[in-house]
Amino acid sequence: MKKFAVLFLLLLPLFAFSESKRIEYEDFTFTAFYRQNLQPGDPVFLRLEFETYKKKFIKKFKANFIEAGNLEVYRLLDEGKLEEKATAKSKFYNIEKNVEKKHVKSVLLTASPLSTWAKLGDYVAKIEFVAFERRGVVEIPFKICEKEFISETIPLNASNTKIRTNTSSERMEQIKRLNAILDTKNYDAVYETSSFAPPTPATRRTSFFGDRRVFAYSNGKSSTSLHYGIDYGVPSGSEVRSCGRGKVVMAEDRITTGWSVCIEHLPGLYSLYYHMSQLDVQLGQMVEKGELLGLSGATGLATGPHLHWEIRLNMEAINPDFMTEDFAFSVQE
Ligand SMILES: [Zn+2]
Structure with a gap:
């Protein structure tokens, strides 16, 4: 038990580093990895994994691998609304693909910079994609926390x-x-x-x-x-x-x-x-x-x-x- 507790403490910073959001769609699974707390001047990196076991898509997926998609970062205003103009925008790109007989996985990455002058507070990373003949919109909240510059x-x-x-x-x-x-x-x-x-x-x-x-x-x-x-x-x-x-x-x-x-x-x-x-x-x-x-x-x-x-x-x-x-x-x- 003790050993386990020590191991857990050692691993804690690793787990604290990233968050993930998983959504089960009818034909596939979507998982986004991201960081919850950023500071002005940090980039917003998102790792997106699309996975399916559906036969009908596996054959098709081999030929047409890349899903269209983009990220838009918006500041969350006090009234719970998103600021009209996006703070940053970027496109997805493929960094890894894994095609097996009964399973395919596509890994994409996207990154947007935040200025060193970025306003502090709550933000939303809005992900839009087209995957497996379906359009999806996923919103992920994150924070820009204070940082002192010299x-x-x-x-x-x-x-x-x-x-x-x-x-x-x-x-x-x-x-x-x-x-x-x-x-x-x-x-x-x-x-x-x-x-x-x-x-x-x-x-x-x-x-x-x-x-x-x-x-x-x-x-x-x-x-x-x-x-x-x-x-x-x-x-x-x-x-x-x-x-x-x-x-x-x-x-x-x-x-x-x-x-x-x-x-x-x-x-x-x-x-x-x-x-x-x-x-x-x-x-x-x-x-x-x-x-x-x-x-x-x-x-x-x-x-x-x-x-x-x-x-x-x-x-x-x-x-x-x-x-x-x-x-x-x-x-x-
Ligand atoms: Zn210098």
Whole structure:
């Protein structure tokens, strides 16, 4: 009995991590895995499993596997109504299929980002799908809980001020090009569905995700900005490794971010590594989780050597720490 109690306590955080909702339809079972409590800047990930034992669908399902579906996130207003405009929207994509003689299972994933400025309170994740010749609507309640973000003022010297206020066509072109990459959703790009590994074993962080910043320029002027990633205070020359399996979609020297790498991991989901001194990967190459991307440095706009690690989902910067947990609910009982 005692042993069991200890085991239960050890497993408790795992169970607390995700919730699930199961619905038995006439011809199939629908199960959604999700997180009940999120914070501003976290993504809303939903894992959806469709399962059937019905003979009439099994044959058909082989040929026409993907169910149409999308997620819309709405804020729940005081009167119990949903806010008119959706906070976020995303499509489902297939991450796994399992076709057996008497049983088929299709696993889909969808993810929407929540801004670091998202309002706190009650929300509803509205799932719409077409599966097994049936249209379904499922609403899942969740909460956005409070999170404190740091505010800081960063004095920039003349050369960093020059980078930050650079309006050259070259810099504008670089920004436009990266935005075009981050705005691309390839629904076949399903490369990583297990927890990300931090890009460095270093634990010293010099800046955090979502820091509200004021840059104080050397000319007395200033501007505000949001810190999109995590800064690790590592000496130049430290190894930088890919946080997950994926495709190198950018590997180049940029005015603001220095030597930079961008990896595509899932549809609309990218990781970024900035201010490096050396790159060891090339555009178009596939990398494994933990594979060496290059060495850290202080190139671009940097007040000292560090590694900037950032994750973008549908253009929006999301909390990188969220991604080091089981974001796709791939480990199950
Ligand atoms: Zn940074």
